[in-house]
Amino acid sequence: MKIGVLMKQVPDTETKIRIKDDASGIVVDGIKWVMNPYDEYAVEEALRIKEKKAGSTVTIISMGPKRSVETIRTGLAMGADSGILIDDPALEGADCYATAKALAKVMEPENFDLILCGKQAIDDDSAQVPQMVAEFLGMPQAMVIDKLVVSDDGKKATCYRRIEGGAKEVLEVDLPAIVAAEKGLNEPRYASLPGIMKAKSKPFKEINLGALGLKAEEVGAKGAKLKVKKYFLPAEKAPGKIIPGEPEDAARALVKMLREEAKVV
Amino acid sequence: MYFPISEEEKMIQMMVAQFADREVAPGAAARDESGEFPRELVAKMAQLGLCGMMVPPAYGGSGVGAVAYALAVMEVSRACASTAVTMCVTNLSCEPLLAFGTEEQKKRLLAPVASGKILGAFALTEPEAGSNLTEISCRAEKKGGRYLLRGTKVFITNGAYAGLTLVLARTGEGNRGLTAFAVEKGLPGFKVGREIHKMGLRASNTVEILLEDCEVPEANRLGGEGEGLRAVTNALYSGRIGIAAQATGLLQACLDEATKYARERRQFKRPLSGHQAIQWMIAEIATGLESARLLTLSAAALKQRGEPFAREASMAKLFASETLIRSAYQALQIHGGYGYTREFPIERIYRDARVTTIYEGTSEVQKMVIARETLRET
Numbered sequence: 001m002k003i004g005v006l007m008k009q010v011p012d013t014e015t016k017i018r019i020k021d022d023a024s025g026i027v028v029d030g031i032k033w034v035m036n037p038y039d040e041y042a043v044e045e046a047l048r049i050k051e052k053k054a055g056s057t058v059t060i061i062s063m064g065p066k067r068s069v070e071t072i073r074t075g076l077a078m079g080a081d082s083g084i085l086i087d088d089p090a091l092e093g094a095d096c097y098a099t100a101k102a103l104a105k106v107m108e109p110e111n112f113d114l115i116l117c118g119k120q121a122i123d124d125d126s127a128q129v130p131q132m133v134a135e136f137l138g139m140p141q142a143m144v145i146d147k148l149v150v151s152d153d154g155k156k157a158t159c160y161r162r163i164e165g166g167a168k169e170v171l172e173v174d175l176p177a178i179v180a181a182e183k184g185l186n187e188p189r190y191a192s193l194p195g196i197m198k199a200k201s202k203p204f205k206e207i208n209l210g211a212l213g214l215k216a217e218e219v220g221a222k223g224a225k226l227k228v229k230k231y232f233l234p235a236e237k238a239p240g241k242i243i244p245g246e247p248e249d250a251a252r253a254l255v256k257m258l259r260e261e262a263k264v265v
Numbered sequence: 266m267y268f269p270i271s272e273e274e275k276m277i278q279m280m281v282a283q284f285a286d287r288e289v290a291p292g293a294a295a296r297d298e299s300g301e302f303p304r305e306l307v308a309k310m311a312q313l314g315l316c317g318m319m320v321p322p323a324y325g326g327s328g329v330g331a332v333a334y335a336l337a338v339m340e341v342s343r344a345c346a347s348t349a350v351t352m353c354v355t356n357l358s359c360e361p362l363l364a365f366g367t368e369e370q371k372k373r374l375l376a377p378v379a380s381g382k383i384l385g386a387f388a389l390t391e392p393e394a395g396s397n398l399t400e401i402s403c404r405a406e407k408k409g410g411r412y413l414l415r416g417t418k419v420f421i422t423n424g425a426y427a428g429l430t431l432v433l434a435r436t437g438e439g440n441r442g443l444t445a446f447a448v449e450k451g452l453p454g455f456k457v458g459r460e461i462h463k464m465g466l467r468a469s470n471t472v473e474i475l476l477e478d479c480e481v482p483e484a485n486r487l488g489g490e491g492e493g494l495r496a497v498t499n500a501l502y503s504g505r506i507g508i509a510a511q512a513t514g515l516l517q518a519c520l521d522e523a524t525k526y527a528r529e530r531r532q533f534k535r536p537l538s539g540h541q542a543i544q545w546m547i548a549e550i551a552t553g554l555e556s557a558r559l560l561t562l563s564a565a566a567l568k569q570r571g572e573p574f575a576r577e578a579s580m581a582k583l584f585a586s587e588t589l590i591r592s593a594y595q596a597l598q599i600h601g602g603y604g605y606t607r608e609f610p611i612e613r614i615y616r617d618a619r620v621t622t623i624y625e626g627t628s629e630v631q632k633m634v635i636a637r638e639t640l641r642e643t
């Protein structure tokens with residue numbers, strides 16, 4: 001099988017986000033960049049399918065600035081075969097629509113049998129790119145999947161998703177399709193040291209808009225259907241209070257505080 | 266800090282950092298409490314290629330340099346110093362095999378350790394020979410195609426779990442009378458003695474090894490008779506980079522715990538971090554960490570480039586460990602009474618830190634090396 005994995009580089013979850021003075025974005029200096037955690041599940045799932053189906057290949061595709069190469073290499077170090085980065089200054093300010101358009105364009109000629117990705121990127125939390133890519137490529141989509149079974153003949157995939165009340169929904173899609181990973185799909189592996197040492201020698205290409213046959217008006221800030229007006233941080237919360245002591249006494253103290261200080265009961 | 270590292274080194278550091286946060290740190294307090302050796306965790310580390318990091322892939326290792334090794338040890342140690350020493354010693358035991366082993370020995374004896382199939386141990390210390398290895402009295406007597414090893418080794422890290430233990434024993438008199446042997450677990454006469462009950466590093470294994478006419482085939486002798494000291498000396502120098510990195514990782518842990526606590530705890534209507542007395546301690550810990558990291562990486566880079574590094578490795582080890590002792594004291598002090606309890610990681614860090622000025626050559630021994638190298642007339 002030919003498997004493509006969409007991967008985005010995001011700030012480490014521990015990052016303390018700061019906003020630029022002009023509110024146009026976040027300050028990126030000093031941020032540690034990592035693979036979007038949901039994409040880790042996608043990479044892992046792709047590798048597991050590859051290990052089961054002889055002759056399969058896994059290609060990591062990312063759109064982002066130059067530094068995204070490092071994260072693509074992490075995927076290669078985990079065991080993926082090749083990587084593609086779409087990097088163009090004109091892509092600055094692209095929204096989900098523009099991003100999906102560029103990603104779809106780069107994947108079109110690859111003829112993947114299966115495209116895996118994370119259910120959302122933990123930086124903007126939009127959770128829209130996979131669906132839009134599916135539309136652009138005219139493929140079925142299965143979102144927020146925590147179990148995936150590809151049929152032996154590689155023609156179909158059965159996808160499981162959790163729904164309200166702990167129930168499961170089971171979807172069956174014809175391949176090629178795009179499947180977005182939810183936490184729990186698998187336990188992603190770490191790149192091994194030998195894997196890391198080999199990563200640099202694996203095929204990797206960088207593509208700009210010209211090579212993709214797209215114009216800046218279509219996919220950059222100008223092609224975006226959505227404009228970000230400003231960023232701001234939520235108001236700081238007052239620190240919580242820890243009530244020490246035995247549970248019984250603590251509960252009594254809590255009720256007293258709710259009554260006398262917070263005046264809510 | 267500015268220290269140029271390659272893209273691979275950065276990736277290795279990031280991977281090990283993530284592994285340390287997710288897999289090593291969570292159980293560290295419980296392992297310290299129970300003293301249980303983390304076999305599963307060590308197996309996972311072996312799978313990632315952390316056991317024979319500097320051994321070429323042809324002999325089962327990962328083929329990375331000393332800088333990547335130091336960075337990896339720092340990250341593991343930050344999460345759990347016991348796990349870090351387990352890792353250091355198994356990596357260390359590969360070095361004499363790589364440097365002095367024949368092709369056949371590298372395939373047969375080195376590869377299983379380097380690939381992480383078995384753990385390695387390094388047995389030099391004896392009851393009467395600590396800082397001065399030339400006082401080793403363990404005997405190796407040649408009988409036919411074998412040597413019979415007789416003596417007691419103490420403080421042997423990984424001893425009870427190692428599949429291969431490097432032993433330094435005496436085949437003649439004086440400094441030139443020491444010979445190195447690779448002793449496989451299960452050879453007749455190889456016995457694991459009592460476990461040492463330690464102040465810290467409680468989840469690392471430290472035992473006595475009893476050699477009771479232990480039969481070692483001649484094929485397991487490293488180098489020639491009398492070449493033992495030469496075979497292990499370079500490994501000892503490089504082991505100091507490992508322990509300097511372990512101390513640096515612990516320094517990072519001190520800084521992390523101290524800043525976290527100082528920001529959260531309030532006294533005199535302010536966070537502790539608002540008091541200058543606390544700020545100065547934080548500043549000292551942070552500066553010590555930065556310096557220790559630079560010295561350690563610099564020694565590692567020298568080794569990686571094939572340049573002499575004994576003096577720099579000793580300096581890094583001396584500085585990182587002594588600075589750690591003061592920093593652990595300060596980080597615990599910042600925690601007040603709570604730092605003296607098992608509720609906070611700093612209590613374990615404080616105990617784990619203490620040994621770093623002792624093993625792999627005491628601070629006094631490091632000073633001897635540094636002085637010798639510095640005073641040497643060129």
Ligand SMILES: Cc1cc2nc3c(=O)[nH]c(=O)nc-3n(C[C@H](O)[C@H](O)[C@H](O)COP(=O)(O)OP(=O)(O)OC[C@H]3O[C@@H](n4cnc5c(N)ncnc54)[C@H](O)[C@@H]3O)c2cc1C
Nearest residue numbers: 387388389390395396420421422623624625626627629630
């Ligand atoms: C947790 C742990 C793990 C260990 N793991 C291993 C291992 O895997 N393999 C192994 O072989 N060993 C191991 N060791 C042993 C360790 O290397 C020794 O403890 C160390 O070398 C010091 O030797 P000693 O304890 O006999 O102290 P001694 O040599 O008796 O030293 C006692 C004190 O005297 C000082 N001193 C000694 N000689 C001089 C001098 N000439 N001038 C000034 N001061 C001097 C020392 O610096 C020290 O402060 C381990 C030890 C510990 C605690």
Ligand SMILES: Cc1cc2nc3c(=O)[nH]c(=O)nc-3n(C[C@H](O)[C@H](O)[C@H](O)COP(=O)(O)OP(=O)(O)OC[C@H]3O[C@@H](n4cnc5c(N)ncnc54)[C@H](O)[C@@H]3O)c2cc1C
Nearest residue numbers: 530531532533537540541542543598599600601602603605
């Ligand atoms: C084993 C043990 C037994 C104890 N027994 C008793 C007992 O019998 N009875 C009892 O009442 N208490 C007891 N204590 C509590 C002990 O007295 C307190 O731990 C101690 O007073 C410090 O308070 P703290 O732990 O809250 O630290 P904190 O007051 O939170 O101090 C934390 C750190 O901040 C520093 N600091 C705080 N304020 C300032 C400032 N303004 N400027 C600069 N630095 C500052 C402190 O010096 C310390 O380094 C005991 C504690 C222990 C560990």
